[in-house]
Amino acid sequence: MEKIVHQTLSINGIKMHVAEIGEGPAVLFLHGFPELWYSWRHQMLHLSAKGYRAIAPDLRGYGDTEAPPSVTSYSVLHIVGDLVALLDTLGLEKVFLVGHDWGALIAWSLCLFRPDKIKALVNTSVVFQPRHPHIKPIQGYRAMLGDGFYMCRFQEPGKAEEAFASAETSNVMISFLSTRDPNPPCLPEEMQLFFKDPVTRPSWLTEEDVNYYASKFKKSGFTGGLNYYRAMDLSWELTAAWTGTQIKVPVKFIVGDQDLTYHFPGVKDYINSGKFKENVPFLEELVVMEGVAHFINQEKPVEISEHIYNFINKF
Numbered sequence: 001m002e003k004i005v006h007q008t009l010s011i012n013g014i015k016m017h018v019a020e021i022g023e024g025p026a027v028l029f030l031h032g033f034p035e036l037w038y039s040w041r042h043q044m045l046h047l048s049a050k051g052y053r054a055i056a057p058d059l060r061g062y063g064d065t066e067a068p069p070s071v072t073s074y075s076v077l078h079i080v081g082d083l084v085a086l087l088d089t090l091g092l093e094k095v096f097l098v099g100h101d102w103g104a105l106i107a108w109s110l111c112l113f114r115p116d117k118i119k120a121l122v123n124t125s126v127v128f129q130p131r132h133p134h135i136k137p138i139q140g141y142r143a144m145l146g147d148g149f150y151m152c153r154f155q156e157p158g159k160a161e162e163a164f165a166s167a168e169t170s171n172v173m174i175s176f177l178s179t180r181d182p183n184p185p186c187l188p189e190e191m192q193l194f195f196k197d198p199v200t201r202p203s204w205l206t207e208e209d210v211n212y213y214a215s216k217f218k219k220s221g222f223t224g225g226l227n228y229y230r231a232m233d234l235s236w237e238l239t240a241a242w243t244g245t246q247i248k249v250p251v252k253f254i255v256g257d258q259d260l261t262y263h264f265p266g267v268k269d270y271i272n273s274g275k276f277k278e279n280v281p282f283l284e285e286l287v288v289m290e291g292v293a294h295f296i297n298q299e300k301p302v303e304i305s306e307h308i309y310n311f312i313n314k315f
Helices: 037-049 076-089 102-113 137-145 159-165 169-177 191-195 207-220 223-230 232-238 267-272 275-279 301-312
Strands: 005-011 014-021 026-030 053-057 095-100 118-124 251-256 283-289
Touching (some): 005 076, 037 207, 102 118, 137 232, 169 191, 267 275
Parallel strands (some): 251 283
C-alpha cells in the first residue's frame, strides 16, 4: 500500500485526489457509495504487479476530492466530464475501465458518451439499463418499491446526513459494507433506526480498512455521495440524446448471487432473457459468483483481480 502514489490534480474545475501505482497500459477504477479509491486497493496492487498502471480517483464529492455544494453539480455529465478531463490531464488516450456500484453506472455512461476512450470494460454489480424515455428514475423507483426505497429516502437534502451523524462513522461504514440482505434496501422514515443495532464486521474488512473509510467520511461527510442519488432525475433529463444507444465496447460483467442488485426486480430476467446482451452487444463474459454479496471487489479481492486481469490481458 505504501507504494501507491497520491496526488491532487485540477480537473474540470475541481481538485481531484488520484491514487495510482505501476507502469504499463492504464486501468481506471471507479468506486461506488459509500466508498473511496481505497475500495480498489487489492486490485491496484495485483494489476500493477502484472505490468499495468492502476489509477483510482476519489470521485467528485468523495474523500479528498472536492465536493461542490450544489446538487446540480453531480449529474452524470459532470462525473463523466471529470473522468475525461482526468485522462486528458494524465495524457491517456484510451484506458481499460473497471467499475462497481455507482462507479459501474458511471462506467456505463463513460462508455456510452466516449467509447473512443475505452479499450474494454470490466463492470461489477450494476447492469446497464437503457434510459426509459418516459419515466424519471426516482418516479419509477417510488412506483415500484415505495417511498421507503433507499434512493427515495436519500432525496431530501440533510435527512440522510442527519441519520448517518446519529451513529459512529465507523459503525455506519460497517453497516453498509457488511450488508448481505439481497432484498431491495428499504429504510424507515426515521433512518437513524437503521444504525441502532451493532453490526459484526466481516472477516474481509479489517479494522484498518474501517478506520480509513471512517477518517475520510468524518472529514468530508456523506453529502457528496448522496448528491449522486439526488441528481438522478437531472441526469435523466440531460441524457435524452442517448436514448436507445448501445454500449459498444468489449465488456465483462461480474455480479455476486447474493448481491442486492442481482435480486432487484426484473434484473435476473433482464440478464437471462438476452435483453442485457442486446443493449451491450459486445458483452463477452458474464460471471455470477456464488455466495458473494454486493461489495464483491473487497469480499473476493483475489478472484476479482484475476477476472479483471484475464479479460483485459486479451486486448
